[in-house]
Amino acid sequence: MRTPFPYGAIALAVLLLSAGCDHGLEPPEREPDGSIAATVTYLGDWPPASEVVDFRFVAMRFTPRDTLDFLQLNRMAISGRLAYGVERDSFTVQAVQPGVFVYTGIAQQQTSDILSWRPVGLLDGDGGIFSVLPGAQTQLNLTVDFDNLPVFPPEDL
Numbered sequence: 001m002r003t004p005f006p007y008g009a010i011a012l013a014v015l016l017l018s019a020g021c022d023h024g025l026e027p028p029e030r031e032p033d034g035s036i037a038a039t040v041t042y043l044g045d046w047p048p049a050s051e052v053v054d055f056r057f058v059a060m061r062f063t064p065r066d067t068l069d070f071l072q073l074n075r076m077a078i079s080g081r082l083a084y085g086v087e088r089d090s091f092t093v094q095a096v097q098p099g100v101f102v103y104t105g106i107a108q109q110q111t112s113d114i115l116s117w118r119p120v121g122l123l124d125g126d127g128g129i130f131s132v133l134p135g136a137q138t139q140l141n142l143t144v145d146f147d148n149l150p151v152f153p154p155e156d157l
Contacts, residue, residue: 034132036077036093037139040106040121044146046085047108053116054109055082057091057142059101059130065153067115070107077101077132098134102127103154106144122150 038057046052057079064070077096083089105122121144122128132138 031098031134033095034098034134035137036096036132037090037137038079038093038142039088039090039140040082040142040144041088042086042144042146044148046146049084051110052084052108053112055084056080056107057082057093057105058107058119059093059096059104061099061101063103063154067117070115070117082106092137096132098132100129100131102129104128104130104140104142105150106142119150119152120144120146 036057036059040057058070059077060069060072061075062069062072077093079091079093082091103122105119105128107117108120110116110118121142123130123140123142130138130140
């Protein structure tokens with residue numbers, strides 16, 4: 001005697017398997033980038049122009065241990081060149097991947113040496129930690145006091 005072929009069971013299995021399809025190995029959609037809008041106020045006398053090769057806002061997802069850590073560019077949000085000799089400056093950093101930043105400030109490159117960067121002002125409040133949310137703009141206010149520069153590398157490592 002011949003048993004009937006289980007067409008119903010096969011159809012049910014195909015239906016269940018196709019309902020669980022999520023497009024295979026396609027990567028998930030990336031969250032939309034955010035941005036950082038900041039205002040920096042400068043106190044005290046600026047260093048001579050000969051000691052300022054470059055001046056930028058830098059937000060890091062880590063606390064640097066030495067100047068070599070400034071080469072971890074994929075873990076930072078960096079502004080364009082900032083104005084020299086002003087009392088106040090405002091800028092926006094676009095296309096910032098969402099996430100938490102734990103060490104943020106204004107950095108000065110003192111010579112043409114790629115490792116001659118130092119922080120001249122750090123973000124205060126909330127331990128210097130802030131977040132950029134997907135599709136949102138984060139507002140920051142920073143102060144650089146040229147008479148009271150931060151210690152680098154940080155002592156609390």
